[in-house]
Amino acid sequence: MPEGPQIVYLKEQTNQFIGQELISIEGSVIASNEKNLAGQSLIDIKTFGKEILFCFTRVTIRVHLMLFGRYAIDGEMNRKLTLELEFENGRINFYASSCRLIEAPVETIYDWSVDVMSASFDERRAVIKLQGKPQQFICDALLDQNILAGVGNKIKNEVLFRRQVHPLSKVKDVPEAKLRELVKECVTVSKQYFQWKRDALDEEKWLVYKKTTCPRDGVLLVVEKLGRSKRSCYFCEQCQQLYDDQNA
DNA sequence: GGTTATGTTATTTC
DNA sequence: AGAAATAACATAAC
DSSP states (O other): OOSHHHHHHHHHHHGGGTTOBEEEEEOTTSOGGGGGGTTOBEEEEEEETTEEEEEESSOEEEEEOTTTOEEEESOOOSSOEEEEEEETTEEEEEESOEEEEEOSOHHHHOOGGGBTTSTTOOHHHHHHHHHTOTTSBHHHHTTOTTTSBTOOHHHHHHHHHHTTBOTTOBGGGSOHHHHHHHHHHHHHHHHHHHHHHHTTOTTTOOSSTTOSBOTTTOOBOEEEEETTTTEEEEEOTTTSBOOOTTTO
């Protein structure tokens, strides 16, 4: 369920709750001494990367859907409930999600300049931070939430294909101009993904993810778990260039 | 029934 | 100490 754009979409679905009073809170992950949240008002909903933040008067609840998380607005699912927030005008349930209470002001712990969906995302800084991981494979570096918060495995594969970079290129061997292209593409794909989500087209738009042949040249795609992260890479050996010591 | 999947974190091992 | 491997968590689809 996650990846930044889907979380921004989720926020869009929950905006109706902003300004509402919390009637009740349930969930196995919220300890009993935290139930006094009821009565507080929902001041704002923010997103950071793959996290959604429910900012109440005195405290913030952070929800991360991880790999299997689901949610239902004014509905039920037959799964393990991790958090239920009931407001005056509706209810949102989270299942199989990771939830945490944040007591500090969120501005002090989140830096939105690394969030690819944020208006304050800083491209140049992302490039510099990538260059700070010279030995990493590009397929791992693009998934680094401290550099490109919100980018997940689907976006990673799409970006590498569109910019024609082999996933096993080392960051230090990728020319700076190409790194800049990759960072820009992360933003582009993320914004498109968000729109696909709105249009309910998000399962059919990917060029290589879960596909078998390259849309450019028809060559069979390679599917392998690569890099330190061992996440699935879908790529074309014909048209995605491997940057290495030879051609850096 | 085994494998895989949009993810992260805690623990163990080297 | 610190990097790297492994386990842990949770759930559905093929």
